[in-house]
Amino acid sequence: MTTYDVDVVVLGLGPGGEYAAQKLAEAGLDVVGVDRDLVGGECPFYGCIPSKMMIRAADALGEARRVDQLAGHAQVEPDWGAVAKRIDKQATNHWRDDSHVERLEAAGVRIVRGQGELVGTGRVRVDEDEYVGARGVVLNVGTSPAQLPIDGLASTPHLTNREVVKLTELPGSMVIIGGGPIGCELAQAFHRFGTDVTVLELADRLLPPEEPESGELLARVFAEEGIRVETGTTIERVDHANDRFRVTTDRGEIEADQLLVAAGRTLNLHGIGLENVGLDPDARSVDTDEWMRAGERLWAVGDITGHGPFTHVSMYQGDVVVRDVLAQGGPPADYRAVSRVTFTDPEVGSVGMSEKAARDAGLDVRVGRADLAESSRGWIHQQGAEGLVKLVADADRGVLVGAASVGPSGGEVLGLLALAVHAEVPLERIASMHFAYPTFHRAIEVAVKQLL
Numbered sequence: 001m002t003t004y005d006v007d008v009v010v011l012g013l014g015p016g017g018e019y020a021a022q023k024l025a026e027a028g029l030d031v032v033g034v035d036r037d038l039v040g041g042e043c044p045f046y047g048c049i050p051s052k053m054m055i056r057a058a059d060a061l062g063e064a065r066r067v068d069q070l071a072g073h074a075q076v077e078p079d080w081g082a083v084a085k086r087i088d089k090q091a092t093n094h095w096r097d098d099s100h101v102e103r104l105e106a107a108g109v110r111i112v113r114g115q116g117e118l119v120g121t122g123r124v125r126v127d128e129d130e131y132v133g134a135r136g137v138v139l140n141v142g143t144s145p146a147q148l149p150i151d152g153l154a155s156t157p158h159l160t161n162r163e164v165v166k167l168t169e170l171p172g173s174m175v176i177i178g179g180g181p182i183g184c185e186l187a188q189a190f191h192r193f194g195t196d197v198t199v200l201e202l203a204d205r206l207l208p209p210e211e212p213e214s215g216e217l218l219a220r221v222f223a224e225e226g227i228r229v230e231t232g233t234t235i236e237r238v239d240h241a242n243d244r245f246r247v248t249t250d251r252g253e254i255e256a257d258q259l260l261v262a263a264g265r266t267l268n269l270h271g272i273g274l275e276n277v278g279l280d281p282d283a284r285s286v287d288t289d290e291w292m293r294a295g296e297r298l299w300a301v302g303d304i305t306g307h308g309p310f311t312h313v314s315m316y317q318g319d320v321v322v323r324d325v326l327a328q329g330g331p332p333a334d335y336r337a338v339s340r341v342t343f344t345d346p347e348v349g350s351v352g353m354s355e356k357a358a359r360d361a362g363l364d365v366r367v368g369r370a371d372l373a374e375s376s377r378g379w380i381h382q383q384g385a386e387g388l389v390k391l392v393a394d395a396d397r398g399v400l401v402g403a404a405s406v407g408p409s410g411g412e413v414l415g416l417l418a419l420a421v422h423a424e425v426p427l428e429r430i431a432s433m434h435f436a437y438p439t440f441h442r443a444i445e446v447a448v449k450q451l452l
């Protein structure tokens with residue numbers, strides 16, 4: 001066994017680990033980054049980027065189909081090959097991580113390939129080598145697709161996010177288990193290309209953690225587009241024969257060419273030696289303090305911390321770690337205004353607390369609402385104008401603690417609301433600002449005036 005003394009070992013190079021490794025190396029520290037798969041993690045290869053390329057293309061089709069009602073006539077012939085090619089070439093460079101590795105190496109990071117395991121404080125073993133971080137270890141091991149305990153499922157060749165981004169042929173039909181962000185985004189993308197899609201969701205609505213109004217609105221849009229959604233569904237078993245899947249639910253049977261399981265994630269906490277540093281591999285998350293410290297000379301960032309399974313959260317936390325390791329100060333981690341966007345059409349965005357979360361927290365809650373389709377811009381937009389703004393205020397303090405923004409540019413409109421929640425802008429101050437006419441974000445003015 002060879003031992004290498006370094007400053008920092010980053011175990012797992014997802015977005016936050018990659019960010020921290022690069023910044024710490026640029027600051028002059030001796031940094032080793034360990035990954036067993038593609039450097040960059042889930043987001044660039046199997047997550048955000050390829051899925052958003054599918055969505056970008058599908059949205060172009062969706063918009064083209066609105067031409068007939070607005071601007072004459074357009075005929076579109078979807079070609080999944082164009083999307084598959086773009087993902088293969090532009091998004092993932094044929095599923096090679098050279099660009100990530102080159103960027104890190106240029107910063108001075110040494111990349112080690114293999115399964116890393118914590119073997120003690122500040123110590124990570126990869127095969128026969130041991131890396132000892134004098135400053136410590138940053139843990140960013142991320143998640144894998146959850147394996148559902150559904151009879152028959154494990155023995156079928158079903159898709160997860162890992163395989164679906166590599167599809168080169170458009171399936172004729174697809175059942176999607178899970179109506180969360182992955183299920184909803186990909187349901188609409190495949191449907192717009194011509195796949196016959198059914199979404200099966202256990203909870204009573206799509207996007208269950210979001211405001212009920214958001215999931216219900218999306219279900220209405222999906223139904224109008226022809227995407228079948230069954231909520232409150234229990235799946236009893238899955239069979240695969242003659243290249244067809246059969247999914248048996250408490251309501252009957254559905255057959256399809258492909259089955260995509262998008263029903264949540266499992267943290268990659270087993271086999272990484274957490275027990276060797278006094279942590280529990282079966283925990284629901286790795287607990288940290290506000291500087292992302294999870295133990296002695298140990299930091300954790302990303303999905304494993306349980307503060308929002310999003311790329312921007314992982315990178316934000318990576319920045320907190322960098323400032324802590326380098327003793328640079330600045331604000332510690334703060335999760336009051338975590339924003340998230342599901343990139344369906346309409347986009348479903350939200351920030352901070354839902355109305356329920358705010359009520360559960362005992363706040364004096366007031367709610368303001370606006371219907372985007374009824375706004376001037378919604379009326380002009382007409383086709384695809386469904387959307388809403390919902391504001392959740394703490395009446396005691398006169399500030400927003402949460403908001404939802406659903407609409408054609410729901411994720412962009414959310415930016416204004418995220419700033420308001422983050423900076424605790426007084427409601428009167430928001431209500432007195434100029435809202436350009438006729439924007440979608442003018443709906444915020446309607447909703448905020450209900451709170452004064």
Ligand SMILES: Cc1cc2nc3c(=O)[nH]c(=O)nc-3n(C[C@H](O)[C@H](O)[C@H](O)COP(=O)(O)OP(=O)(O)OC[C@H]3O[C@@H](n4cnc5c(N)ncnc54)[C@H](O)[C@@H]3O)c2cc1C
Pocket residue numbers: 011012013014015016017034035036037038039040041042043046047048049051052114115116117140141142143161182268271272301302303304308309310311312313314
């Ligand atoms: C289909 C899909 C779409 C998504 N879309 C979005 C989106 O639009 N916006 C958004 O913000 N988020 C999105 N996400 C979520 C986003 O991908 C994750 O939140 C993001 O990747 C952050 O994850 P992470 O930093 O925890 O690490 P991950 O990206 O999960 O990376 C962890 C890394 O650790 C490595 N690793 C694990 N164990 C070991 C070990 N023992 N030894 C060595 N290496 C190890 C893995 O190989 C991997 O490279 C999406 C996810 C999916 C699946």
Ligand SMILES: NC(=O)c1ccc[n+]([C@@H]2O[C@H](COP(=O)([O-])OP(=O)(O)OC[C@H]3O[C@@H](n4cnc5c(N)ncnc54)[C@H](O)[C@@H]3O)[C@@H](O)[C@H]2O)c1
Pocket residue numbers: 148177178179180181182183185200201202203207208233234235262263264265309310340341342343
């Ligand atoms: N735009 C984005 O930011 C974006 C996009 C895609 C994914 N992601 C992230 O990636 C992660 C994975 O996404 P996801 O959609 O798989 O997870 P998720 O946990 O957010 O949603 C999974 C859904 O599957 C349902 N489900 C679970 N078991 C089921 C069963 N047996 N039958 C039917 N439904 C079942 C759940 O009720 C839930 O609604 C999430 O953390 C998500 O936040 C983010």
